[in-house]
Amino acid sequence: MTIDIVILAAGQGTRMHSALPKVLHCLAGEPLLQRVVNTASSVPDSKIIIVTGRASEEVKASISGEQIHYAQQDEQLGTAHAVQAAVSVSGPSDITLVLYGDVPLISKETVLAVIDTVDNDTMALLTVTLEDPEGYGRILRDKQGDVCGIIEQKDAPPEALKIQEVNTGVLALKTSHLREWLPQIDNKNTQGEYYLTDLVAIAKRSGIHVVTKMPRFPQEVAGVNTRIQLSKLERFYQQQQAEKLMMSGVTLADPNRIDIRGSLSSGNDNFIDINVVFEGVVKLGNNVSIGPNCLITDSMIGDSVQVKANSVIEKSEIYSNAVIGPFARLRPGTVVCKNAKIGNFVEVKNTQVGIGSKISHLSYVGDAELGADVNVGAGTITCNYDGANKHKTIMADNSFIGSNSSLVAPLKIGKNATIGAGSIIIKDVPDDQLTLARAPQKNVPYWVRPTKKK
The missing domain is CATH 2.160.10.10 (Hexapeptide repeat proteins)
Incomplete structure (x- = not known):
């Protein structure tokens, strides 16, 4: 089984207020994107495709690893548009996994659990339950408890905003399904963007079951948009290292x-x-x-x-x-x-x-x-x-x-x-x-x- 791992790293990162691309800011001395690449590299039979935009040459020069390919997203038209850029340069594969260059602490165990869920009739989605889900897309479930869609916060009615299970953005599915479904995504939403989350509703209509997985810690799927968020993740990471030392x-x-x-x-x-x-x-x-x-x-x-x-x-x-x-x-x-x-x-x-x-x-x-x-x-x-x-x-x-x-x-x-x-x-x-x-x-x-x- 071959796996394409698409890492989205084209965001501007304007809230960092920095000349350095957001994904090159460091956590525990290593660029955020490099940490994601390290985790992706541990997946057997995988090829990594990094989608870049701003300062793509600087990103390429800063990241090391084997089997890394790059795709360019010149216009920031949404996550589905970014994945489409990656698909256009990818070769044949069985499964495609989508990760994010500003989500540095996702673990190998979580990644493998998501991949192992995928088959011809199943798409995998990584979700997390948060006490404060502000800013995240909410997971919609039907009466049977099955996932039937994701709604972004800006598009969500008040009752949907009460949902605490949220989308992390990490998903995996058969590459053949991805290639078939991406052209069906439109940008008819308040942001005017092509949302990758629309794949969930398309999968539901196509008779593909959406199975959810959760990480061990919410911080595994926490993204970095500001230096405050980066500092909180740094402290969490250092606390984990300190506890391992004391246990040893x-x-x-x-x-x-x-x-x-x-x-x-x-x-x-x-x-x-x-x-x-x-x-x-x-x-x-x-x-x-x-x-x-x-x-x-x-x-x-x-x-x-x-x-x-x-x-x-x-x-x-x-x-x-x-x-x-x-x-x-x-x-x-x-x-x-x-x-x-x-x-x-x-x-x-x-x-x-x-x-x-x-x-x-x-x-x-x-x-x-x-x-x-x-x-x-x-x-x-x-x-x-x-x-x-x-x-x-x-x-x-x-x-x-x-x-x-x-x-x-x-x-x-x-x-x-x-x-x-x-x-x-x-x-x-x-x-x-x-x-x-x-x-x-x-x-x-x-x-x-x-x-x-x-």
Whole structure:
């Protein structure tokens, strides 16, 4: 069975008051449309057709996935008109499913339930019951309880407005039926648009039974038309992620103050303080402690690691029992081995910090390789960039770098070597030696400090 999944994404999104197309606004760090595409891509034997309008090239450039095709809706004449644009570029298929680019949280399970309902005698419609159905099309049922039509709110009489079961817009039917019925839809309504919802009445007249399904949560089918609606969906999504974490053995200081903008896998007995943001793919081991106000992106954090407050970790690997922060910044390519420490106001980039090594405070170490038990004093910097190229600094096992030292790469500091504080090192340092590189100190006797003239 082959399936065409049509995703409508041509709307202007004027209520967002944005130059960015509405479907490219992000929920949990990912465009709304991309989330729908991800769900659609999980359906076997499917082809995705995205209907675009405004800023179609920008939309195409922003969305990734396989088996994606595009159709253009130049005029916004309604949902049926948009689906007609998709049908005109689609090939043969058994079933057509219609989704929406601004309804980002619909689940794979719900989509498959809708598809599985369809056969030669059945059309599937996703509905939801709302306490406040304002703005939605109402589901009309006959005396037997069967769906017989959908009426849009602007066309509905007062008695119909009391109905709480509403249309989500998501439907699936045989592609042959869709191709036959679309030309029968007219625009004789208050909006002067071609409503896809008219398919329900046409199916009823054609002897096709309309079966309804409901999502697990109403938020699955909530659309985004304003930034307020987007923020509510964001909070719902983050609450769901927080609950999954806690159920898996993670303690959250406040479940309302964590953001997961990607995927986070976690071991047991981890603690995450307030205002921690995870981006991309992050993996936590066991017994990890993360302090408040941290940002962690595309990184792996091993067992019993402490990440202290206000630290930023990006595309890095941190192994067991390491300590990071507070106020540390780990830039891409950083590897912190077990029992190592990156302290407060330390920036590290593209560097391996060996077992038990320490960069405790106020330092920049880039493009470097630290062996085991290296101690880097406060104020140390690796001068790794010559204005055109990056160069490497190697600090061998048990070397000691005195405070306020500048290490001019390319450079190798030998095993057990010691660099005196305040040195500028421009040549390799042998093993087991003390190296000093300071200008001679000069004391000026009887010198009088200048004073301001009155």
